[in-house]
Amino acid sequence: MRDFDEHNITDAVVASLGEAKDARLKTVMTSLIRHLHDFVRDVDLSFDEWNSAIDFLTRTGQMCSDKRQEFILLSDTLGVSMLVDAINHRMPKGATETTVLGPFYVASAPDEPPGADISRGLKGEPLLVQGTVSSSDGTPLAGATIDVWQADADGYYDVQRPEPQSSLLRARFRTDAGGRFSFKSIMPAFYPIPDDGPVGEMLGALGRHPNRPAHIHFMIAADGYETLITHIFNAESPYLDSDAVFGVKSSLAATFVEVTGHGSGRLLNHHFGLKPLSRTAL
Amino acid sequence: MRDFDEHNITDAVVASLGEAKDARLKTVMTSLIRHLHDFVRDVDLSFDEWNSAIDFLTRTGQMCSDKRQEFILLSDTLGVSMLVDAINHRMPKGATETTVLGPFYVASAPDEPPGADISRGLKGEPLLVQGTVSSSDGTPLAGATIDVWQADADGYYDVQRPEPQSSLLRARFRTDAGGRFSFKSIMPAFYPIPDDGPVGEMLGALGRHPNRPAHIHFMIAADGYETLITHIFNAESPYLDSDAVFGVKSSLAATFVEVTGHGSGRLLNHHFGLKPLSRTAL
Numbered sequence: 001m002r003d004f005d006e007h008n009i010t011d012a013v014v015a016s017l018g019e020a021k022d023a024r025l026k027t028v029m030t031s032l033i034r035h036l037h038d039f040v041r042d043v044d045l046s047f048d049e050w051n052s053a054i055d056f057l058t059r060t061g062q063m064c065s066d067k068r069q070e071f072i073l074l075s076d077t078l079g080v081s082m083l084v085d086a087i088n089h090r091m092p093k094g095a096t097e098t099t100v101l102g103p104f105y106v107a108s109a110p111d112e113p114p115g116a117d118i119s120r121g122l123k124g125e126p127l128l129v130q131g132t133v134s135s136s137d138g139t140p141l142a143g144a145t146i147d148v149w150q151a152d153a154d155g156y157y158d159v160q161r162p163e164p165q166s167s168l169l170r171a172r173f174r175t176d177a178g179g180r181f182s183f184k185s186i187m188p189a190f191y192p193i194p195d196d197g198p199v200g201e202m203l204g205a206l207g208r209h210p211n212r213p214a215h216i217h218f219m220i221a222a223d224g225y226e227t228l229i230t231h232i233f234n235a236e237s238p239y240l241d242s243d244a245v246f247g248v249k250s251s252l253a254a255t256f257v258e259v260t261g262h263g264s265g266r267l268l269n270h271h272f273g274l275k276p277l278s279r280t281a282l
Numbered sequence: 283m284r285d286f287d288e289h290n291i292t293d294a295v296v297a298s299l300g301e302a303k304d305a306r307l308k309t310v311m312t313s314l315i316r317h318l319h320d321f322v323r324d325v326d327l328s329f330d331e332w333n334s335a336i337d338f339l340t341r342t343g344q345m346c347s348d349k350r351q352e353f354i355l356l357s358d359t360l361g362v363s364m365l366v367d368a369i370n371h372r373m374p375k376g377a378t379e380t381t382v383l384g385p386f387y388v389a390s391a392p393d394e395p396p397g398a399d400i401s402r403g404l405k406g407e408p409l410l411v412q413g414t415v416s417s418s419d420g421t422p423l424a425g426a427t428i429d430v431w432q433a434d435a436d437g438y439y440d441v442q443r444p445e446p447q448s449s450l451l452r453a454r455f456r457t458d459a460g461g462r463f464s465f466k467s468i469m470p471a472f473y474p475i476p477d478d479g480p481v482g483e484m485l486g487a488l489g490r491h492p493n494r495p496a497h498i499h500f501m502i503a504a505d506g507y508e509t510l511i512t513h514i515f516n517a518e519s520p521y522l523d524s525d526a527v528f529g530v531k532s533s534l535a536a537t538f539v540e541v542t543g544h545g546s547g548r549l550l551n552h553h554f555g556l557k558p559l560s561r562t563a564l
Contacts, residue, residue, distance in 0.1 A: 019490070020488045021489060037362070050363075069336070071340050
């Protein structure tokens with residue numbers, strides 16, 4: 001194999017995968033190579049642009065740490081994360097839609113009893129969240145675990161605070177026999193994704209803002225069901241129609257109802273439906 | 283913009299570039315987004331595969347240092363570097379073909395007089411290189427600068443040695459009034475690209491070897507001409523037909539002639555043609 005030009009080099013690179021043992025890897029890489037080469041040809045990529053791309057990818061990798069995942073931000077802001085989400089979650093009727101996990105999930109959130117206050121005294125507009133969890137066919141699910149996490153009234157998650165502080169606005173609940181759960185909190189604010197790195201530079205160069213509309217994250221797990229990863233957005237938030245990561249679905253935008261009088265604040269009342277795991281034939 | 287599914291999300295991401303001021307950046311990113319999304323849809327990318335990709339790109343970025351450019355290796359081994367080279371060097375008749383710069387070029391190689399020995403006593407089969415440089419129309423070019431660099435008899439460049447050692451098998455020459463140059467050296471060996479990082483892992487998983495056929499690098503510059511970046515390959519080397527970076531062109535494979543008798547060794551005699559710079563209309 002030699003004498004490659006801009007037309008025949010693609011087949012040559014694909015042919016070099018002839019000895020690959022993993023058939024799926026070969027399929028994925030073949031498609032990647034063809035699409036990547038088509039992109040380079042379509043735009044007649046210059047050397048300077050190629051150099052800029054190498055530099056951008058390098059800086060993106062070097063921005064990553066145990067507290068920051070810049071490549072996930074890149075995937076999110078180019079719509080790739082939500083595309084992968086859509087492909088992997090073709091949901092039945094009655095099942096809640098999914099959206100991105102985001103970079104702020106922590107696996108070890110504390111278990112809390114029904115009605116607990118996860119704001120732990122942080123200032124903000126009081127919020128009561130109550131809801132139910134059922135199978136997509138409507139059967140209530142008892143004992144489902146519900147991880148919740150959210151930003152504070154200034155748009156920050158606990159893990160973003162200068163002094164590390166765990167489990168602010170973050171906890172795990174369980175549904176009761178009727179599939180019900182509830183907790184107290186404060187209203188979350190909209191916020192920018194971390195934009196002091198290469199991805200922030202990219203958004204700036206593209207004339208895009210880095211903001212996400214206000215939301216609460218939910219991860220709901222029950223035996224025999226696909227774990228649901230989603231948000232509930234505040235239907236009154238700015239940026240609902242220009243989420244920097246393309247994560248908004250109408251079914252996930254809910255009204256946080258104003259409640260006046262004694263203990264005034266907001267109420268979110270929401271139902272979640274889980275998709276049964278598909279069984280493989282015996 | 284909300285309620286994106288696997289089909290309409292691509293247009294939504296492209297629409298988000300509406301405010302981009304730089305028309306070329308907008309064109310490039312629009313094409314990148316469309317091809318990247320098409321790839322994800324074509325292979326029905328799973329969450330686990332997406333996670334592996336994020337991890338691979340992160341480790342590739344973190345492998346980069348001032349001595350190692352893993353993203354260039356990735357571009358080289360996926361054929362992207364040679365594709366960009368082909369697109370940017372549509373050469374006229376009489377002009378030498380180009381190939382990749384590679385990661386071992388050093389800008390500050392020492393000037394040497396005609397006939398100098400760049401091996402500086404390293405062991406290996408003696409080699410005399412002599413050549414001419416002309417315009418693609420055949421006019422000899424006096425005073426052209428010729429940067430040369432090559433691997434040693436074990437396949438290593440000076441910058442890869444454990445103790446940093448500059449300017450072994452590396453120098454800059456100038457053509458005389460007749461466009462001629464010459465230097466002494468040793469025969470270069472074939473070698474593997476650095477394969478102890480993510481790119482090496484990828485090649486292994488794809489059943490590909492990391493080797494490049496033996497070659498000498500040339501970078502030739504003259505006023506009024508496009509700087510020529512190329513290699514001359516040893517036409518007898520292994521891996522000529524499976525170069526890990528797809529860099530071989532038949533016109534760049536030359537016979538390093540065996541010379542016997544007094545001062546036995548090899549002779550490479552090669553002619554280089556440069557492409558005149560295109561002038562923009564006044």
